[in-house]
Amino acid sequence: MEKPDSFLNMIVQMIIIFLVSILFAGGYFLCNHSTFPLITENQQVRRMADSILVLSGNQVRAINYKQLKRLMKFNDCLLIDVRSATDYNTDHIPGAINIPASDLEPNDGLIEELSLKYDCIVTYCDNQNCMESLSMAYKLQIFFSEIYYYAGGWHDYQQSR
Numbered sequence: 001m002e003k004p005d006s007f008l009n010m011i012v013q014m015i016i017i018f019l020v021s022i023l024f025a026g027g028y029f030l031c032n033h034s035t036f037p038l039i040t041e042n043q044q045v046r047r048m049a050d051s052i053l054v055l056s057g058n059q060v061r062a063i064n065y066k067q068l069k070r071l072m073k074f075n076d077c078l079l080i081d082v083r084s085a086t087d088y089n090t091d092h093i094p095g096a097i098n099i100p101a102s103d104l105e106p107n108d109g110l111i112e113e114l115s116l117k118y119d120c121i122v123t124y125c126d127n128q129n130c131m132e133s134l135s136m137a138y139k140l141q142i143f144f145s146e147i148y149y150y151a152g153g154w155h156d157y158q159q160s161r
Contacts, residue, residue, distance in 0.1 A: 079122050
């Protein structure tokens with residue numbers, strides 16, 4: 001029959017082995033790139049103005065005037081003005097088409113047709129306080145591989161050119 005001391009030693013060894021196993025498992029869990037950091041590789045954090053956005057899937061990226069000009073020069077991007085038809089007809093960024101944010105239907109055949117021609121879209125509205133271009137970009141992210149919204153909008157474009 002075993003002595004009580006050896007039984008106690010065996011229990012202590014089992015607890016030590018258990019704690020070391022937990023330590024290794026925790027280390028593996030934290031180092032696994034799909035769980036650490038807490039924002040996965042399919043998500044991205046963007047700091048814009050005074051807010052932080054966590055975006056997932058096809059990433060919606062905010063761009064400024066210089067980035068817009070570069071995209072329009074070197075990429076075949078579709079520029080979408082989400083303002084009202086009246087505002088668009090008054091003036092708009094050259095090359096833009098008008099799809100007012102209020103007119104977009106998720107199953108709209110126009111969007112599917114455009115997604116066959118373009119991989120890249122840029123949405124914009126009036127100014128940095130207008131969130132309709134960001135909202136439109138989110139709605140369209142399932143159709144396009146590159147999605148941008150011009151954060152400064154029409155007013156920034158007028159001032160920057």
